[in-house]
Amino acid sequence: MTRPARIALAVTLAFAAPNAFAQSKAAPAKTPVANYWMDVATVNVSIPGVEEATEMPLIGGMIGNFFGGSKLGMVPGKWLDLALYTRQKPAGTSGNHAIPPGQNMGASLPLEPVPKPQPGGTAPDTKPEDVERQKPKGRLLLYWGCGEAVRPGQPKILDMATAGPMDFAKFFVGRYAPERGATSEPGRAIWPNERDRQRVPKDASLRGDHAISGEGVPPSLKFAIGEPQDFMERMNLAAPGDPKGPLLASWNAVPTARAYFLSAVGGNGEDMLLWSSSELPEAGLGLMDYLSNSQIDQWVKEKVLLPASTQKCAIPTGIYGQAGGAMLRGIAYGNELNLLHPPRPADPKLLAAWNPEWSLRVRVKSTTMSMLGQEAAPARQEKKTEPVNPLDILKKGLFGR
Secondary structure, three states, X not given: OOHHHHHHHHHHHHHHHHHHHHHHHOOOOOOOOEEEEEEEEEEEEEOOOHHHHHHOHHHHHHHOOOOOHHHHOOOOEXXXXXXXXXXXXXXXXXXXXXXXXXXXXXXXXXXXXXXXOOOOOOOOOXXXXXXXXXOOOOEEEEEEOXXXXXXXXXXXXXXXXXXXXXXXXXXXXXXXXXXXXXXXXXXXXXXXXXXXXXXXXXXXXXXXXXEEEEOOOOOOOEEEEOHHHOOOOOOOEEOEOOOXXXXXXXXXXXXXXOEEEEEEEEXXXXXXXXXEOOOOOOOOOOOOOOOOHHHHHHHHHOOOOEEOOXXXXXXXXXXXXXXXXXXXXXXXXXXXXXXXXXXXOOOHHHHHHOOOOEEEEEEEEXXXXXXXXXXXXXXXXXXXXXXXXXXXXXXXXXXXX
């Protein structure tokens, strides 16, 4: 080895050695012993007959309560999903969630482990001609933005009869939040479950002290819920008038809302018509869900979400004039709460002795659904009406039935 080469090697090793030493001394990432998730949702469905039907003993009993109801957003009421994981019992542990009196659901809610999935059977054979017969026809037309007129360059069109996977991917590219909340998966204990499926009462409040217990759960897993993470008020959204437009969508100010987002879907023959309140091309399929505080703030700046001060948005003329009905949806994003106990020290020198016992994430939202052109409906309908099934709109628009 030449002398210059030896010098270069020595210099390289001199700089590399301290870095390697520093990496070896760096404190490893520390995981809390237990993690707890609470997904909190308020759902309002302003479609004649829907709320009354769900409150009938027979239908309400058939629907009952089920895990994942906070994400579905199709059944009116208050919804709550809870999930617990502890590294001390990775296969799952039975637990208990002590709740405040104002929740009106007893002293506590039982948390039951999610069973491991059973091996599935063999999927049925699918013939190429069956795939071709099931392939959707028609087009997807995407409009966006609040205003009385459709803007230049719209709509964005996808012909489903000729589109390939990449075409679909490009058409639906948009913002979304990876799942970070209460999920039903092996190793977690959840509520609601087979043991307890009671519905959340209309007057339930989460405000107050909460405590989680169970084998492998740190005794310190206790926290308080305040107004920002309580069930949000109902979002009452309506866009009355002639669907030919323009229609003015308006809603009440939800006190704890951080931002809003609207979307509409309707069918015209075999075509599906999509619209969203975003100022950018955005179908919003991934936005009708819980979002983190940082995502909400960022997407408000990008004008994808509407600021919390907004209560009106015009839907442009001509989008749904020929549609056989259209469904309007809205979401009010709440404030996400993230706690770590004990809190992470600000002083790096104290990190080595820091051992987090538990983490908590509480996500909150309020969603609403109504028919485009429908007047704002009161909480109760005096006149008996037939419930409208919003899925019929999707079927007519997507499959031309």
